[in-house]
Amino acid sequence: MTRPRLRHLAFVVQDAKRMAAFYCEQFGMELFHTDPDGSHFVTDGYxxxxxxxxxxxxxxxxxxxxxxxxxxxxxxxxxxxxxxxVPRPVLRGGDRPFAEYRAIDPEGNWFDLSEHGFLPPGLAE
Structure with a gap:
């Protein structure tokens, strides 16, 4: 990989289960992870x-x-x-395996950095 690739978007939603079902049913995405707090993670394979x-x-x-x-x-x-x-990226806490570091841009927008990628093990990066 010669340059960073955008691979992950995150939205805070009121009903993660319903939203995941929507994206799976309407766009053929696949559910690959659910957090104990109810957050859902879907992918299109990329x-x-x-x-x-x-x-x-x-x-x-x-x-x-x-x-x-x-x-x-x-x-x-x-x-x-x-x-x-801007501040150096910091190691992310928690048990989510999808990103190792959190950083911010000049206007304070959060973004994650990952060497291993954002998809679950077994899906091609």
Whole structure:
């Protein structure tokens, strides 16, 4: 891979199960992961769409949340981001195996970085 590739989009939704069913039924996407919080992850085999279940006790509104790039190596990208004046990416917490690092652009939009990609094991990257 010579340049980062956009491979992941994430939206906070009110009913992740219903939204996943919609994308699977209407566009032939496949459900490949469900989080304990009810978030659903679907794919078309290339792009991963995260449907993050909105939490009533949370402060994150519905709508676009973040996107993610698959990259060959994190360190050179982290260095370029630091040189561009934004914070270095930080290791993501939690148990989601889809992205290793979280970063922000100059206007504060979140994006993920992953060396292994955003699709589940066994699906071609």
């Amino acid at each position: 792009l991963n769409l995260a449907l993050i279940q909105q939490q009533l006790d949370g402060d994150v509104a519905t709508g676009f949340n973040h996107f993610g790039f698959q990259v060959s190596e994190i360190p050179p990208i982290a260095e370029k981001l630091a040189e561009a004046g």
